[in-house]
Structures are given as structure tokens and as C-alpha cells.
Amino acid sequence: MMDHCLKxxxxxxxxxxxxxxxxxxxxxxxxxFVIDQTDPVSLAFLRYLIGFSLLLVPALRCAGARFDRRDLxxxxxxxxxxxxxxxxxxxxxxxxIPSARTALIFSCMPLLTMALGALIGYERMTIYKTVGVLFxxxxxxxxxxxxxxxxxxxxxQWLGEIAVLASALCGALCSVLYRPxxxxxxxxxxxxxxxxxSVAFLALLSVAQGEIDGLFHFTARGWIAVLFIGAGSAVGxxxxxxxxxxxxxxxxxxxxxxxxxxxxxxxxxxxxxxVSGFFVIGxxxxxxxxxxxxxxxx
Numbered sequence: 001m002m003d004h005c006l007k008x009x010x011x012x013x014x015x016x017x018x019x020x021x022x023x024x025x026x027x028x029x030x031x032x033f034v035i036d037q038t039d040p041v042s043l044a045f046l047r048y049l050i051g052f053s054l055l056l057v058p059a060l061r062c063a064g065a066r067f068d069r070r071d072l073x074x075x076x077x078x079x080x081x082x083x084x085x086x087x088x089x090x091x092x093x094x095x096x097i098p099s100a101r102t103a104l105i106f107s108c109m110p111l112l113t114m115a116l117g118a119l120i121g122y123e124r125m126t127i128y129k130t131v132g133v134l135f136x137x138x139x140x141x142x143x144x145x146x147x148x149x150x151x152x153x154x155x156x157q158w159l160g161e162i163a164v165l166a167s168a169l170c171g172a173l174c175s176v177l178y179r180p181x182x183x184x185x186x187x188x189x190x191x192x193x194x195x196x197x198s199v200a201f202l203a204l205l206s207v208a209q210g211e212i213d214g215l216f217h218f219t220a221r222g223w224i225a226v227l228f229i230g231a232g233s234a235v236g237x238x239x240x241x242x243x244x245x246x247x248x249x250x251x252x253x254x255x256x257x258x259x260x261x262x263x264x265x266x267x268x269x270x271x272x273x274x275v276s277g278f279f280v281i282g283x284x285x286x287x288x289x290x291x292x293x294x295x296x297x298x
Contacts, residue, residue, distance in 0.1 A: 009246045010246065010247060012246065013242070013243040013246040013251075014243075014251075014294065016240070016242050016243040017240070017252045017255040018255050019235075019239050020243065020255065021255040021256050021257070022258055024236060024258075025258060025259040025260065025265075025266065026262060026263075027047075027228075027229045027232050027233065027236075028259065028260075028263040029266040030225045030229050030232075031043065031225075031229060032267070033221075033222075033225050033270075034218065034225040034229075037222045038217070038222075039209075040087070041087075041091075041206050042206055043229075044084075044087050044202050045199065045205075046226055046230065047230050047233050048195050048199050048233060049199050049230070050226070050229075050230025050233070051231070051234035051237060052195040052196050052199050052234075053230075054230070054231060055192040055195060055238065056192055058192075062186045062189055063186070064185060065184065065185055065186075067185065067189070067193065071184070071185075074177075075181055075190060075197070076193070078177060078181075078194055079194030079196070079197035079198045079201075080197050080198055081173065081174055082170065082171065082174040082198070083198030083202070084198050084202055084205070085170055086170040086171055087167075088205070089167035089170065090106070090163070090164060092163045093105075093159075093160040093164035094160070094164075095160065096159055096160025096163075097161055097164070101161075102160075103140060103259075103263075104137070104140055104144060105161060105164040105165055106164055106167060106168045106171075106256075107137050107141075107168075107257055107260065108165070109168040109169075109175075109253055109256060110133045110172075110250055110254040111133050111134070111137065112168055112169055112171075112172035113172040113175045113250050113253045114133060114249075114250040115172075116172050116176045117176050117248065117249045117250060120176060122176060122179060122248070122249060123248040123250060128292050128293065129250055129292070129293045132254065132288075132289040132290065132291070132294075134289070135288050135289030135292060136286050136290060137257070138282075138285050138289075139281075139282045139283065139286035139288075139289060140257055140282065140286065141282070142276070142279075142282030143260060143264055143281075144260060144264065144276060145277065145278050145279070145282075171253070171256075175244060175252065178241060179245070182242075182244055182245035183245065188238065190241055191241050195233075195234075195237060240252070251293055251294055254290055254293045255290065257286045257289065257290070258286065261282065261283055261286055264279060265279075
């Protein structure tokens with residue numbers, strides 16, 4: 001009976017992680033649609049403010065242990081790192097390198113997660129997981145095609161590449177370090193509190209940049225896109241943390257490889273953007289990589 005429940009939880013964790021990867025990819029397309037009406041920091045602030053608002057009431061009604069005071073700061077720092085520092089580093093990197101190469105570098109996050117998880121002792125590095133993660137990175141490269149080989153003008157490309165890699169490292173750290181708090185507290189409460197910390201951080205950042213006055217200047221379609229991004233962030237973040245609480249960090253983060261695949265497919269349909277001829281090969285590699293990462297080692 002216990003084995004049956006465990007397998008059921010693992011299957012649900014797979015579905016939750018897959019849904020998160022697809023939601024992230026959808027949010028990328030919606031962000032492209034609305035980013036010309038605002039700036040990256042303000043959009044991130046509104047995105048997580050909406051997400052936090054949607055999570056607040058369910059989190060307050062959720063049963064479970066209250067936060068220990070000693071845990072408030074670590075959970076806050078995880079939220080700020082995942083939603084604040086990660087985004088700042090990502091946006092900084094995009095200024096120097098093309099978005100396709102940004103996506104390819106960021107797809108290394110599962111590999112970093114596996115290495116950190118093994119270093120801390122949360123999981124083992126196995127052949128199946130390692131090969132699976134490498135397949136997903138290759139799949140993202142194939143799906144994006146020749147865009148990943150594009151170069152940008154300027155001598156500071158290496159700064160952009162380091163910033164995006166540091167952004168992926170932030171995501172990997174959070175994916176690993178959330179684990180003890182997800183075992184101790186209800187996922188909804190951790191989600192809401194971490195997102196609240198990120199909203200406070202991004203609000204201060206918006207004020208410091210002097211962009212707080214232009215937060216709400218959107219068209220009607222722009223507001224629809226912002227609300228979709230915010231709602232997707234709330235649902236996606238909750239599913240992400242729930243999956244991390246019921247599966248290994250690597251087997252959860254590997255589903256982020258679905259994000260650029262989803263983004264490329266939706267952009268082709270909704271924004272008429274060209275799709276690489278290697279897209280099907282990339283999709284096949286990603287699916288194969290996810291399957292390998294979830295295989296049990298002999």
C-alpha cells in the first residue's frame with residue numbers, strides 16, 4: 001500500500017513539473033507580447049504581485065505548522081533569489097547575448113541542480129540522470145537551431161554568458177535548498193511567503209530605478225497578458241514546489257527543458273516567428289532526456 005502511494009506521488013510530481021515547464025514557456029511568449037509596454041523589473045513586480053495575491057487566501061486557510069522564526073529568513077532569501085536576483089541576472093545577460101543563446105545556457109540548470117544535490121547529499125548522480133540531462137540540453141539547442149549560434153556586437157558577450165549561467169545557478173540552488181522547508185511546512189505557505197519576499201524586493205528595485213510611476217500603463221490586451229503571466233506564476237510556482245517536495249531536484253528541474261520548446265511552438269503559432277528545421281529533433285531529444293532522467297538505475 002505504501003509503495004502504491006509513493007508511486008502515485010511520484011507520477012503526480014512528474015505531471016506537476018511538466019505543467020510548470022509548459023507554463024514557464026507560455027509566460028515567455030506572453031512576456032514578449034507585453035514587454036514593449038513596460039520594463040523587465042516592473043513586469044516582474046506585477047507578475048509576482050498578482051501571483052502572491054492569488055496564493056495568499058489559500059495559504060492563510062491552509063492547515064499545517066506555523067513558520068519557526070529561524071526559518072523566515074532562509075525562505076525569504078530563497079524567494080528573493082529565485083524571483084528577484086535570478087531575473088535581474090537574466091535580464092542583464094540578455095543585454096549582451098541573443099535570447100536563443102540565453103535559453104541554451106539557462107537549460108544547464110538541471111545539470112547544476114544534479115551536481116549541487118549530489119554535493120549536499122540529497123540525491124545521487126547516476127548515468128541515466130546525467131545522460132538524460134545532457135540530452136535535454138542538446139534538445140534545447142536543436143529546437144532553437146541556428147539562433148543559438150548568432151553573435152551580438154560588442155566586447156562584453158562573456159559578461160552576458162556569465163550572468164545567465166549565474167542565473168541558472170541561482171535556480172539550481174533554490175531547487176535544492178527548498179527541500180527541508182517543503183518537508184516541514186505546507187507547500188502553499190512556503191509558496192506564498194517566498195513570493196511575498198520577492199515582491200518586496202522587486203518593489204524596492206522598481207523604486208530605486210525610478211520606474212514605479214509607469215507600472216500600470218498597459219493596453220487592454222497588455223493587461224490580459226500580465227494577468228495571464230501572474231496567474232501562471234502562482235499556479236506554476238505552487239506546482240513546482242509541490243513537485244520538489246515529492247521528487248528529486250534533478251528530476252523536477254529537467255522539465256524546464258520544456259519551456260523553450262513550448263515557447264518556440266507558441267511563438268510560431270501566435271507571433272508568426274520562424275521555427276528551426278531541427279525543432280522535431282530537439283523535441284525528441286528533450287522527451288528522451290526526460291525519460292532517461294526518470295529511469296531507475298540498476
